[in-house]
Amino acid sequence: MIASTFIPVFKAVLAIFLVAIASGILVRRNIIKQPDIQSLSHITVVILLPCLFFSKIISSFNPSSFIYWWLLPLVAFAIISLALGLAYLFFYKKRKQKKAIMAVASFMNANYMVLPIATMLYTTELNEFLTYCFLFILGVSTALWSVAKHMVTASENEQISFKEMLNPPLIVSLGSILLVLIGAAPYIPSVIMIPVDFIGQAAIPIATIVLGATLGSVSIRKLPPLADAVKVVGIKLFLVPAIIILLLYKTQWLANYPLIADLLVLQASVAPATLLIVQVRKYGGNAQEVGSMMLINYAVCIFTIPAWLTFWRMLIA
Numbered sequence: 001m002i003a004s005t006f007i008p009v010f011k012a013v014l015a016i017f018l019v020a021i022a023s024g025i026l027v028r029r030n031i032i033k034q035p036d037i038q039s040l041s042h043i044t045v046v047i048l049l050p051c052l053f054f055s056k057i058i059s060s061f062n063p064s065s066f067i068y069w070w071l072l073p074l075v076a077f078a079i080i081s082l083a084l085g086l087a088y089l090f091f092y093k094k095r096k097q098k099k100a101i102m103a104v105a106s107f108m109n110a111n112y113m114v115l116p117i118a119t120m121l122y123t124t125e126l127n128e129f130l131t132y133c134f135l136f137i138l139g140v141s142t143a144l145w146s147v148a149k150h151m152v153t154a155s156e157n158e159q160i161s162f163k164e165m166l167n168p169p170l171i172v173s174l175g176s177i178l179l180v181l182i183g184a185a186p187y188i189p190s191v192i193m194i195p196v197d198f199i200g201q202a203a204i205p206i207a208t209i210v211l212g213a214t215l216g217s218v219s220i221r222k223l224p225p226l227a228d229a230v231k232v233v234g235i236k237l238f239l240v241p242a243i244i245i246l247l248l249y250k251t252q253w254l255a256n257y258p259l260i261a262d263l264l265v266l267q268a269s270v271a272p273a274t275l276l277i278v279q280v281r282k283y284g285g286n287a288q289e290v291g292s293m294m295l296i297n298y299a300v301c302i303f304t305i306p307a308w309l310t311f312w313r314m315l316i317a
Contacts, residue, residue: 005121005313009306012117016208017302023209024216037213041281044206049275050172052200053141055193057176058185060134069135072260076139079268080106083240084147090231100286101228103151104293105235107273110140112204114266117305129259136267138177144273145170152276152290153283207274214277215298218291229296236297237304241269245312261316262309269308271301 026032063069083106090105091098114133122129145167179185223229244264248254254261272294280287 006306006310008120009117009309010302012120013113013302013305016113016116017298019205019208020212020215020298023212027213027216032213032216034217037210037217038281040206040210040213041278044203044210044278045282046168048200048203048206049169051196052203053169053173054176055197055200056134057138057173057180058188058193059197060131061177061180061185062131063181066131066135072132072135073139073142075264076110076136076267077143079108079240079244079264080140080143082243083107083235086235086239087232090235091228098228099151099154100280100290101224101232101293103148103276104272104290104297105232107144107148107276108140108236108267109270109273110137110267112207112274113270113305114263115204117266125259129263132260132263136263138173140267140273141173142170144275145173148273148276149279149283152280153285207278210281211274211277211294214281214287214291215295218288218295220292222288223292223296224289229293232293233297233300236272237269237300241265241304241308244268245308245315248312249315258316262312265309265312266305269301269305271297271305 023032027037084102087102087105088095091102095102110133115130118126118129118133149167179188224232245268248261248264254264276290277287277294279285280290
């Protein structure tokens with residue numbers, strides 16, 4: 001079980017982490033400068049991510065192939081809400097000042113970390129797994145580009161607004177889903193889809209570079225307070241996956257859908273969303289605070305992600 005689960009997942013997480021480390025070294029060597037990171041963040045949010053979401057939704061989203069497709073985005077909301085609730089309890093006294101790190105504890109890297117893991121872990125089941133993963137990401141993306149964006153970029157007493165929630169990735173995601181639901185997706189010409197898909201393929205590696213470059217610019221002399229780090233790591237990498245595994249095991253809710261169960265365990269245990277860094281770089285916020293907390297989580301998750309999935313598979317074996 002360890003050889004078939006822990007090692008492939010560990011290798012996938014380590015590969016992502018090594019890309020981030022390489023980017024961080026380039027920042028430390030001043031080869032990548034702060035204006036470069038800012039520009040990459042802007043391009044990622046305004047061009048690359050909208051292209052990625054549009055191409056994947058239009059080409060992959062098929063509501064008729066899985067009639068309960070709408071449940072997976074709701075489950076994503078539920079897991080995020082669970083984490084937010086725990087973060088609210090742990091940081092209750094300073095919940096306004098700690099909104100950014102509460103977001104780090106609550107929003108998962110549903111796309112950029114899970115997809116590379118899936119490609120190394122699954123073979124014949126890969127396409128089915130990616131379909132479920134894509135549906136889950138619909139819920140995460142909506143929450144990430146609305147609630148999470150507000151939490152990491154807004155000032156202490158700033159209230160969330162409808163205008164603030166309108167950003168290119170969210171608008172394109174919802175618009176693309178609407179096109180699929182009304183049956184317009186097949187009529188989009190390939191002359192549009194091919195270049196959009198080509199551009200969107202750059203989103204994942206560029207976002208990983210932005211993550212690594214931002215983490216590389218984080219001063220290790222200004223790490224967050226130990227108490228805050230323990231709370232965030234405890235919520236994101238231990239409490240949430242433990243609760244999800246307990247619910248899955250006790251309820252047997254997904255006994256007939258082992259791939260979806262795997263997906264939920266992975267999504268509950270992965271590190272914080274890469275896009276939190278991109279949002280801070282694009283829209284403002286405390287990059288040192290968010291980046292240092294993410295740095296700690298990414299260092300720990302190299303071991304916790306494969307450990308949780310291995311534990312889950314041993315539990316149900």
